[in-house]
Amino acid sequence: MSFVSVTSVSKYYGSRPILEHVNLEVSEGEFISLVGASGCGKSTFLRMLLDQERPTGGSITVDGRPLTGEPSQSRGIVFQRYSVFPHMSVRDNIIAASAFQTTYGWLRGAAKSQARRDADTALERIGLSHVADQYPAALSGGMQQRLAIAQAMAAKPRVLLLDEPFGALDPGTRLSMHAFLSDLRDETGMTVFMVTHDLEEGFKLGDRVLVFDKPRWDPQDPEAFGATITYDFDARDGGIPYQRLTEETHVLEPH
Amino acid sequence: MRWINRKPSRAATVVLMTLPFVAVFIAYALGSEARLAVNPQDKLLPAPSAIAETAIRLVTTPDKRSGDILFWRDTFASLQRLGLGVGISALIGLLAGLAIGLLPYVRATFSGFVSVMSMVPPLAILPILFIVFGLGEVSKVALVVIGITPFLIRDLSQRVLEIPQELFVKAQTLGASSLVISLRVALPLVMPRLIQAVRLSLGPAWLFLIASEAIASQDGLGYRIFLVRRYLAMDVILTYVIWITLLAFLLDLALRSLSRKLFPWAGEDGL
Structure with a gap:
């Protein structure tokens, strides 16, 4: 099948x-x-x-x-434009993949620090850890798309x-x-x-x-x-x- | 060089910016002088020095009967009404705007209704407010709320609809529920727009406030202006007008810098 x-x-x-x-x-x-x-x-x-x-x-x-x-x-998606959330920092964009699954969209306590560590690992891998606290608007087009792909992958789609x-x-x-x-x-x-x-x-x-x-x-x-x-x-x-x-x-x- | 490409230098910009203010002041001073030369008792265009004297008396001398400085009491009363009215409107506008912009069922139900309601002239229903709520604070705040809420709702629901669909789709692929999408995507994205819309509606808000104070009140900036009109006290009226203008300007400035500070990601279009 x-x-x-x-x-x-x-x-x-x-x-x-x-x-x-x-x-x-x-x-x-x-x-x-x-x-x-x-x-x-x-x-x-x-x-x-x-x-x-x-x-x-x-x-x-x-x-x-x-x-x-x-x-x-x-199913994860990456568009040509508007693929990341402009109002969240680069790190928060990755964390969103786990935070958005909660009832109110925010993580607390241990889950929060765990998600933060995972996000930092992911950012390290895609070479964006130096801009983790910046907003996507400060990133180049290629960096934004890398972030968008990493964000989509963080939700572990099939x-x-x-x-x-x-x-x-x-x-x-x-x-x-x-x-x-x-x-x-x-x-x-x-x-x-x-x-x-x-x-x-x-x-x-x-x-x-x-x-x-x-x-x-x-x-x-x-x-x-x-x-x-x-x-x-x-x-x-x-x-x-x-x-x-x-x-x-x-x-x-x-x- | 074409005129569209000629730009003033920094110093020239400052000079040009102050120019219209200076011009208006000079025109007023000349007019006032000409009238006072003919009739020293003229009340229509008091000399700038007389206005300044009145202003100092207004902000420092307490009222004989109540012991309050009326100028500050008026300011406090008006700002309280304005703040309450604008605050309530902003809250209603934000919640309704989000609901109408995000949920097709709410949109189908209320968007037509809000469009029609926003056509009701608020001042025309001021008598109804006085009848229903009495002549107290409630009716004045209510007029401000009724006056600017429809605009805020329409503007914000439009802003929510303008958020790129891609962001909502993306949030869904990350597993976000409707609640999470409204709290974490739509709400933060329209917050700069809310401040922008509030800034635009401050003008009408002052209009409705002063109108309601003029008709029935015991204090307030609008009340005072309409009260002293009976004595042709132009010096008092002008002091209050300048003060209201300054307050409105400062409020606008404060909201703009607040937006910049809270939403640095919004860029120039968020201002």
């Missing part, structure tokens, strides 16, 4: 189709890159995985359970959703963020969906690259048909497919 299962999902805004006949099976621990032209519905698809929007038809299950109708702790997380960063920062994300993923082995405009980035980071496009196109009425997943590339092994044996061949097996 696959971990994330999408079955004939469609999404309409009014009578206008955005996505139609989307089917997808994803195993736990896979890194999925979603690419496609602007307005092809890949961000809409991500929002449906997040449960911020509900599909018009079809069903999405995560770990065998259907989505509940609202975002929850099982699935991490990234909506063009590095879209606003300069190329150098982007490369270091790729390394950061790869390391993090190797460590946790979590399932990741990432929307990106950068094909190279998609292939570099992803195990699979899904292309969203419209299979049918009416020149008189470009909005008549919705998009779906038109290609599903195997992006492992540097994008060269068929490098792994998937069935029992009894050949070249060391005994």
